[in-house]
Amino acid sequence: MRYTTQFLLSALSAAQFPPVALPEVAFLGRSNVGKSSLLNALVGEKAAKVSSTPGRTRAINFFKLLDDRQRPAMTFADLPGYGYAKISKSISAEWPKFIEPYLIGRENLRLCVCLIDSNIEARPSDSQLFDWLRSQGRDFQVVATKIDRLSGNQRTHNLAALKKAHELDEILGVSAKTGYGIKELWGKIEEAGSGE
Ligand code: GDP
Numbered sequence: 001m002r003y004t005t006q007f008l009l010s011a012l013s014a015a016q017f018p019p020v021a022l023p024e025v026a027f028l029g030r031s032n033v034g035k036s037s038l039l040n041a042l043v044g045e046k047a048a049k050v051s052s053t054p055g056r057t058r059a060i061n062f063f064k065l066l067d068d069r070q071r072p073a074m075t076f077a078d079l080p081g082y083g084y085a086k087i088s089k090s091i092s093a094e095w096p097k098f099i100e101p102y103l104i105g106r107e108n109l110r111l112c113v114c115l116i117d118s119n120i121e122a123r124p125s126d127s128q129l130f131d132w133l134r135s136q137g138r139d140f141q142v143v144a145t146k147i148d149r150l151s152g153n154q155r156t157h158n159l160a161a162l163k164k165a166h167e168l169d170e171i172l173g174v175s176a177k178t179g180y181g182i183k184e185l186w187g188k189i190e191e192a193g194s195g196e
Pocket residue numbers: 029030031032033034035036037038081145146147148149174175176177178
């Protein structure tokens with residue numbers, strides 16, 4: 001399916017979140033992990049640009065996806081990039097206060113796409129985020145970015161190591177640069193979006 005993407009709004013507080021009318025998929029990742037590039041590969045440059053506009057990098061940026069008949073199909077929520085050194089009980093002091101309530105309470109949130117860098121060893125703080133999402137009963141799909149930088153052997157090795165360290169059943173290797181894994185990721189997103 002080809003989607004058209006419309007920017008909805010940038011929210012800096014829970015009061016500004018759009019209505020929960022459509023199934024929603026959220027994108028989470030540390031700054032520089034390749035989130036803008038991945039969004040660009042998924043839905044086009046406009047969305048990625050909006051999210052990296054100064055002033056909007058601390059916001060949750062919401063986008064509406066229209067299907068090929070221009071019917072609203074789902075929303076994407078691009079969460080601010082973090083450098084979450086301190087995720088613990090309450091995710092992180094650095095993370096704006098409205099992120100945690102968003103992740104806990106957002107009724108139409110079907111899937112969190114969590115980005116980690118395939119070239120970097122597992123970080124305990126990422127594990128903490130995944131544990132926290134599990135404790136909240138949130139479905140999430142971990143995606144390992146910039147996979148094009150690795151040779152075939154390294155890919156297999158790094159993905160296996162990340163999977164083990166983070167105790168995950170599956171990690172999807174993706175590259176915004178070559179398009180590797182993008183179709184598979186769309187499959188996961190559409191599956192989540194079309195669920196009950
Ligand atoms: P963000 O801060 O998470 O939005 O990250 P960006 O999308 O801005 O990417 C951070 C850096 O990683 C930039 O220099 C990108 O060119 C690079 N990058 C992002 N995705 C890829 C990828 O799939 N492959 C490669 N080789 N580099 C990437």
